[in-house]
Amino acid sequence: MKTVLNISAYLFTPITDREQLRPVLRARAEAAGLKGTILLAEEGINMFLAGDPDSVRGFVVELREDPRFAGLTTKESWSAEQPFRKLLVKLKREIIRMDHPTIRPLEERAPAVEPRTLKRWLDQGHDDAGREIVMLDTRNAFEVDYGTFAGAVDWRIERFTHFPEAASTHREALEGKTVVSFCTGGIRCEKAAIYLREDGIDALQLEGGILGYFEHVGQDHYDGECFVFDEREALAPDLSPRGGNAL
Structure with missing residues (x-):
C-alpha cells in the first residue's frame, strides 16, 4: 500500500526576501514531517x-x-516509503540554472499546450494549423535514456546550461515547425520555449511537463519511464515508482 504522497511544484514569481523566507519554510516543513528539497531564487520557487x-x-x-x-x-x-533522506531548503541564483539572464519567465510565459491537446495533435500527426510537430526533449541525456516521447528530438545535452548552444546549432531543423518543448515537470521546458521564441522559433511548452502528461493522458505516444530526482529513480506512465504498481 502506497501511503506517502510525493509532490513536485514550481512557480516563477518575484521573491525579494528569500533569506528571510528560507527559515520560515524550513520550520513549517519540519513541523509537518516533510522531507525533500525546496529551492528559492529571486525568480521563484521549485520544490x-x-x-x-x-x-x-x-x-x-x-x-x-x-x-x-x-x-x-x-x-x-505515491510511494510506499519516503523517497527523500532529509529536508533541504536552499537559496539559488536560478530555480533551474540556464545561465541566460535575459530569459525571465516571471515577466511573460511562453504559450503552452495542454496534455490532452498534445495527444490529439500527435494522434493526427500535426497541430490544428496542419503544421509538423517537433517534440523537443530539453532534459539531460541520461534522463532521456529512461524514456521519452516517440520520435522526440534529443540533443544529448549533459546539463541544461548547454541548451542555448545546442538550440543555436540545431536551429535550422526547427524552423517552420511547431516545436513542443518538454521536460519532467515543466520548469526547464518553460525556459527553453522562451529562449526558442526569442530566437524566432514557434515553440510551445508542454503544460505540466511529462508528469502532467502522465496524469492527464497516460502512456500514449510515450516510450518508457520518466526519471525523477529521488530514490524512486523513475516513474511509469501510471505514476507508479519503478518496479511498483499504482495506488
Whole structure:
C-alpha cells in the first residue's frame, strides 16, 4: 500500500526576501514531517516534497496563502516509503540554472499546450494549423535514456546550461515547425520555449511537463519511464515508482 504522497511544484514569481523566507519554510516543513528539497531564487520557487498526505497538502495550502504563491500547482504521485533522506531548503541564483539572464519567465510565459491537446495533435500527426510537430526533449541525456516521447528530438545535452548552444546549432531543423518543448515537470521546458521564441522559433511548452502528461493522458505516444530526482529513480506512465504498481 502506497501511503506517502510525493509532490513536485514550481512557480516563477518575484521573491525579494528569500533569506528571510528560507527559515520560515524550513520550520513549517519540519513541523509537518516533510522531507525533500525546496529551492528559492529571486525568480521563484521549485520544490519536491514527500510525507503524510494531509501534511503535504496542508503545507501547500498554507504556502498559497502568500499572494506570491497563490498560483502554485502541484503534481502528485505515491510511494510506499519516503523517497527523500532529509529536508533541504536552499537559496539559488536560478530555480533551474540556464545561465541566460535575459530569459525571465516571471515577466511573460511562453504559450503552452495542454496534455490532452498534445495527444490529439500527435494522434493526427500535426497541430490544428496542419503544421509538423517537433517534440523537443530539453532534459539531460541520461534522463532521456529512461524514456521519452516517440520520435522526440534529443540533443544529448549533459546539463541544461548547454541548451542555448545546442538550440543555436540545431536551429535550422526547427524552423517552420511547431516545436513542443518538454521536460519532467515543466520548469526547464518553460525556459527553453522562451529562449526558442526569442530566437524566432514557434515553440510551445508542454503544460505540466511529462508528469502532467502522465496524469492527464497516460502512456500514449510515450516510450518508457520518466526519471525523477529521488530514490524512486523513475516513474511509469501510471505514476507508479519503478518496479511498483499504482495506488
